[in-house]
Amino acid sequence: MTLRAAGIAVHFGALRAVDGVDLAVGPGEAVGMVGPNGSGKSTFLNAVTGVVAARGSLEVAGRRVPLGRPGAIRRAGLARTFQSPQTFRELTCIENVLLADRDRHATGLAGAWLGRRAMWRRERRRWARALAALDRVGLADRAEEPAGLLSYGQQRMLELARALVGEPAVLVADEPSAGLDDTETAELARLLGDLPARGVSLLVVDHKLDLVEQVADRVVVMQLGRVIADGPPAEVWRRDEVVEAYLGRRGAARG
Amino acid sequence: MLEVRDLRVTYGTTVAVDGVDLDVGGGEIVALLGPNGAGKTSTLRAISRVVPATGTITFDGEPVGALRPEAVARRGLVHVPEGRHVFPNLSVHENLLVGRSARDGRPSAFEVDDVYDLFPELVPLRSRAGWALSGGEQQMVAIGRGLLAAPRLLLLDEPSLGLAPTVVDRVYAVLTEVAGRVPLLLVEQDTERALRLAARAYVMAAGRVALSGPAGEVAGRDELVASYLGRTATVRDGA
């Protein structure tokens, strides 16, 4: 399994935001996660990416990784994007991407002061990779502009480029289509849809069911911090508990 | 009573609300529906002035678009926010008492005891801190706090958000009970419940009002379902 999360639980005071969630994503698999607002999807993503303290166990690309260690989780091959795009506004676009490169040789003081030659050599490779990642999301032209100057949609794309630069084993995307217009959403769907073929597994949370259907072969439905359904989209949409919790009774009529 | 014209909210370069017109008459229950990211919450926040916006907002004939949020609340335009925002370090009882800050001398239809009558669940929790409440209990406190502000119009943002169906039933039972006494502008994802409560509804998609009319009519339109499933293109064509 590329990603295996078992028994993930997050409590805020008395509120059980995530209440024992098991989820596995296989190699080259794309999984969609849906559920009403406040059902714990984002908190679950925050837990498996180490941003909030959680209980449970986590495996990335077949290796156990401790929860609560965002850096170690990223280096193990789990990359993410955020619900509202989190770019470093004062850095240029390409620097944003460079930050996430897996090759961390000569990035410290030793590289800056002593190993300048090695640092430049590595940096040129990192630079080429970062530029390629930016090119993939259509931002190569803006590489040297501060990220703060990008539009909202472009910031999302930049975040995606940053997540994809190290060829992660799995990408976790938190509402990647929020705030995007139709053309941007279509472009996003194309980018995400290509990932499994490139060997990157995908876990995507989104409210646009069209997008989820388009990119995911499996859908997980969450409600009140638990998984209430898991299966192929067409089948999951028909289940009563999903209809009740999420689509509303009228929504079922469409199927 | 509340008149909103050409409301626009932008975050950086993103347009969240793109020219919304909206009216709520005295004593009316109005629902504001639409999928996530359609701009419902931003509309509500713009009306209560916690996010900057352009356009005109008139409440009871008076422009409120330039006031501070606390001044808007003191005029009786009271907002029960998404995510409830119960004060975590105050007890249930104290949260309710703080609700009275916005009265500004207006007579109130509700006192603290009335709130306990509406939500008897809260009585044993009187002295429990806000952070230790469940989501449903927090929602009850938030609604009670809003009612104690002597609202002339209550803006309710997603009162069913993240709550178990039985709790949603409780919350809506109370909303139905108070609906005759307090006008409501209700933002909701649970279309069905909202349309049962409201007399009129607006449906938003991509920052605009895509559809509006009496609740019964709105409920029958296909665009409503379409907008929820992300087929925003259909909605725009219809609008």
Add this chain to the structure above:
Amino acid sequence: MERFVSLFVTGVAQGAVFAVVALGFLLIHKATGVINFAQGDLVTLGAYIAIWAATDLELPLLGAYAVAVAALAAVGVLIERFAYAPIRDRSIHVVVISTLGAALVIRAVIVLWRGTSPTRLRGPLGFEVVEVLGARIPKQNLLIIGVTAVCVAALWLLFHRTQFGRQVRALASDRMAAQMQGIRVARMSMLTFGLAGGLSALAGVLIAPTRAVTVDLGFGPMLYAFAASILGGMGSIGGVVVGALAIGLVQQLGGGYLSPDYAEVYPFVLMLLVIALRPQGVLGSEVRARL
């Protein structure tokens, strides 16, 4: 035994003064999220104004104290208006540096006005002592403890039993929701700075009779108040008071039984240990500082 009792009472009295400073500091921090680095110099200014009112104006001592408290409440409001309100939405670094600048101005004003040579402020009880378990305790120390106890009780009631107090606490935990509830945040922030100014002056007049008054009078108490707030977890009134008493006791007992040269160091060592082992404070649960 006498030695212990004497050190203990002095420690509690010193801790009580730190508690008063820390409460003012906590008040501002809770209502606005700001760490006010001018708090120490407000203590000093309070003591100097009391000295001025008692000697130059020849007011009775309690009148002089009242003048100091009132004047410092006004100074607190001025700081809020000039050093905080204009930059409220800027980064917390900016706000902290701005309060540092305010501290520098106050300090400079004191030096210009009263010079740098040490002076004294009489206590209302002079140098009278009372014997407790064989130890000779200055009555001033007992006065400090008594006044602080009253003050803490009054503040507790203010915070928990009045609408003002509930509003401050609401503002502290969720500014946006507080605004939505119609709480006038600008007025609240002025009031809390004013109240904190008054508390500083009170701490100043309480501590001044126990030592020579110089322009550095308030600096130490401010540092200890910071330490007390951290020990108490930056949370409740009770936590801060317990933290402040612990600081005062550690300082006096450490100075008395270990080495007096390092008496000032022990409280900070305690604080650093707490930060290292339990960053959220001994009594605290969650930290919500804006810095």
Add this chain to the structure above:
Amino acid sequence: MPGSEVGTAPVAAEPAARPARDRDVRPPVYRQRQLHGVAAVAALVVALSLGVDSAFGHGLLHSWLIYSVVGLGFYLVFSLSGQFAFSQGAFVGLGAYASVWASEGRSFAWGLLAAVVLSAAVALAFAVLVVRSDHFYFAIATLAFSHIALIVFRELESFTAPGGEIVGIPKPDLFGHRFASGQDLALLLGAFLVLALLLTALVERSPLRREAVAFRDNRQVAATVGVPVLRLRLGMFVLGSTYAGVAGCLFAHTSGFISTESFALELGIDIFLVVLLGGAGSMWGPVLGAAFVVWAPEQLRFVGEYRALIYGALLVAVVVAFPGGLVGLVEAAGRWLRRGRGAVRLRSVGERA
């Protein structure tokens, strides 16, 4: 020049990663001209040390150079990696006492070595101790640290001297030469400033800069993209504190006299002023800010005892009204000039149409 080979080097051979169109492969941050700036400062120091002929003038020059080194260190800790530390003044003191202690009866080089090793080691130990604290707690912890340090300087007489006062510290000697004259000292201090600038410039022209800025802007997000936040935080703190230690060593041997007073709160405030007045957004900020902090009090001499008052008001005014500091003003002036030229061109186009 360490970076000079870059311009001619071909793109690394990774066909799949090769972007569609050919472009220069240097990130823009590496195109900056920090090294030219370092050379300019070096030339300025030489010119000033030759041009100034009064002991008073040399005193100001020395202060500027030392303050600049301290400020550069604080730039790394505070401006670049966003750590709100009050400990910089204490590390100046630690360096000063350590160097006097170690160089007694030996050469200056031993003192310098001791200052570097001791300030780096103490900074590391302290940073590791409080590594779980953030923001406000960290600020207070550093404040407590500097208070403890002052008391230790005063009381630990075997390390410092009775009361922490040491007089008659010999002038520095290196390579058999004693830097006794004002001019010699200015050149020596200038060499240290150039070294400090060079080391900072190399950090600015390296991946460390972007990681520090990312850490400063949002440490949580930085961690999720794989920035080693812990190493970065400790590293920058230790580095900046070591700059302070070296500056302390230079200060002790230049002035010949130290006491705990020299490292009290006033020094801490001065360091904030140096960085903020100069402009926290640029490594040149501290150099400009130090010049101002050293030069302005002399110009303000006529205001006499109101100096401290004006200083405090200035601090508030700067953070409220000029967030970019002096560097920001210079940049704004540059932009204004350029915009002026642009406007003229636009108008001429309009006339032709």
